[in-house]
Amino acid sequence: MTKGLKRYYGENQLHFVTFSCYDRLPLLGSAQSRDIVAEILGRIRERYEFALVGYVIMPEHVHLLMGEPKRGTPSIVLQVVKERASRRIPHASPHFWQSRFYDFNVWSHKKEMEKLLYMHLNPVKRGLVARPAEWP
Numbered sequence: 001m002t003k004g005l006k007r008y009y010g011e012n013q014l015h016f017v018t019f020s021c022y023d024r025l026p027l028l029g030s031a032q033s034r035d036i037v038a039e040i041l042g043r044i045r046e047r048y049e050f051a052l053v054g055y056v057i058m059p060e061h062v063h064l065l066m067g068e069p070k071r072g073t074p075s076i077v078l079q080v081v082k083e084r085a086s087r088r089i090p091h092a093s094p095h096f097w098q099s100r101f102y103d104f105n106v107w108s109h110k111k112e113m114e115k116l117l118y119m120h121l122n123p124v125k126r127g128l129v130a131r132p133a134e135w136p
Contacts, residue, residue: 014053014106015074016115017064019082022095026059031136033089037062040084048077053112056119056135058126063119065106074103 021027028034034057041064045052051067069077078101086096106112123135 009068009073009075011105012068014051014112014115015064015066015068016104016106017066017074017078017101018061019078019101020061020098022093022098024060025093027089027091027093027096028057028062029059034136036088037081037085040081040088044077044081044084048072048080050074050077054116054119056122058122059128063115063122065112065115065119 028037037057038055041052041055048069048071050069053065053067055062055064055066066074066077068074082097089096104115106115120132123129124132129135
């Protein structure tokens with residue numbers, strides 16, 4: 001276990017999660033790759049039964065605003081998503097994902113809105129689109 005890493009599960013809070021491609025490579029740079037991750041995420045959401053309040057799939061990382069799953073933990077959910085995506089998306093790198101992820105417990109409606117706005121504006125701030133609605 002990683003020294004000092006503490007995840008807070010079981011509080012029935014939302015989790016703002018970020019996970020990145022290996023070395024921040026743009027392995028999700030194609031619409032096809034992003035679509036595969038979105039499809040896998042939908043299937044895993046149904047299987048593990050968690051709320052998916054919002055998400056954005058960027059070229060080199062993913063943000064999720066998710067509830068706690070009825071089955072397992074957010075850690076297990078992300079492990080399954082990452083494993084399945086790395087098997088389906090073609091890539092030249094020997095690794096696809098960074099080994100860990102960032103998890104921030106969202107404890108208030110104000111924080112929930114802040115995180116949703118952050119996700120929606122991420123492609124705009126990066127210069128990928130002019131308006132959030134333009135990013136698929």
